[in-house]
Amino acid sequence: MTQNMKDIISNEYFMLALTFGVYYLAKTLQRRLGWVLFNPILIAIAIIISFLLAMDIPYETYHEGAKLIEFWLKPAVVALGVPLYLQLSSIKSQFLPILASQMMGCIAGIVSVVIIAKLLGASDPIIMSLASKSVTTPIAMEVTQALGGIPSLTAAIVVITGLIGAIIGFKTLSVGHVHNPMALGLSMGAASHALGTTAAMDRDQFVGAYASLGLTLNGILTALLTPTVIDVIKTF
Numbered sequence: 001m002t003q004n005m006k007d008i009i010s011n012e013y014f015m016l017a018l019t020f021g022v023y024y025l026a027k028t029l030q031r032r033l034g035w036v037l038f039n040p041i042l043i044a045i046a047i048i049i050s051f052l053l054a055m056d057i058p059y060e061t062y063h064e065g066a067k068l069i070e071f072w073l074k075p076a077v078v079a080l081g082v083p084l085y086l087q088l089s090s091i092k093s094q095f096l097p098i099l100a101s102q103m104m105g106c107i108a109g110i111v112s113v114v115i116i117a118k119l120l121g122a123s124d125p126i127i128m129s130l131a132s133k134s135v136t137t138p139i140a141m142e143v144t145q146a147l148g149g150i151p152s153l154t155a156a157i158v159v160i161t162g163l164i165g166a167i168i169g170f171k172t173l174s175v176g177h178v179h180n181p182m183a184l185g186l187s188m189g190a191a192s193h194a195l196g197t198t199a200a201m202d203r204d205q206f207v208g209a210y211a212s213l214g215l216t217l218n219g220i221l222t223a224l225l226t227p228t229v230i231d232v233i234k235t236f
Contacts, residue, residue: 010057015065022047039167041195080197083209084216091213098186102214105190106221109134110229129153131226133161135219136193143226158193165192166199181207189214 008014026043029035052062084091091098110131117127128149132140137158144154169188178184181204188196189211200211 009055010061012061012065012067015062016068018051019044019048019066019069037167039163041166041198042163077194080201080208080212080215083201083205084212087206087209091210094182098182098213099217101186102190102217103221103225105187106134106218106225107229109191109218110222110226111233114230114233125149126153128230130157131230132222133157134191134193135222136215139219139223143223147227147230159195162192162195165196169196169199170203182210185210185212186214189216190218193218 023040023044026038026040026047029043030038030040048062051057052059113130113133114127117130122130125148128147129144129151131147131149132143132154135143135158137155140154140158141151144151165188169192170184173184173187178187184203185200185207188200188207192199193215197208197211197215201208
């Protein structure tokens with residue numbers, strides 16, 4: 001490869017265009033084929049990593065271009081509150097059942113992953129790193145840090161959890177005969193954080209609003225309850 005070509009494909013604007021192009025292509029393929037595994041985020045990650053490895057481009061170079069996307073992610077996350085606000089009256093009238101369900105879901109998520117990891121022989125730092133898998137990365141890493149886990153491992157687990165939820169979440173809920181839009185949204189937001197919420201937004205704005213609520217409540221409850229739940233489990 002010539003130096004000129006290397007400079008072109010290493011340019012931050014080329015990286016930005018590549019990211020948008022690959023994501024749009026994956027999104028189009030998913031809509032046309034309807035295949036569950038054709039998750040746009042998963043496909044985009046796989047193609048971009050393969051491209052960077054094949055072209056011997058360091059991640060730092062890619063990140064320079066991706067900073068522009070990272071900047072707009074912050075207002076995009078805030079924008080998730082808009083559909084939530086539109087459903088505010090409905091949420092207020094059912095807030096106690098919603099809070100109770102989210103608390104039970106939060107505890108079940110922590111307990112299940114900790115017990116399974118212990119049964120499979122995982123070490124304590126690994127177990128602590130898995131406990132907060134279902135919340136957004138910043139919250140999960142802070143919780144892991146407080147528990148003595150490995151934040152970098154948690155970051156990877158959070159992404160994997162979100163991808164799995166976005167890919168098979170609705171299918172799994174359908175198998176369980178869960179069809180209520182509020183239940184669907186809360187489940188997706190609580191189980192697979194921002195990626196699940198994005199999938200819910202694509203499905204329906206009402207479902208997306210409750211997914212945003214599930215994402216928010218589960219993040220707060222996980223941060224508050226995880227240390228206590230872990231301590232209780234350790235007593236057995």
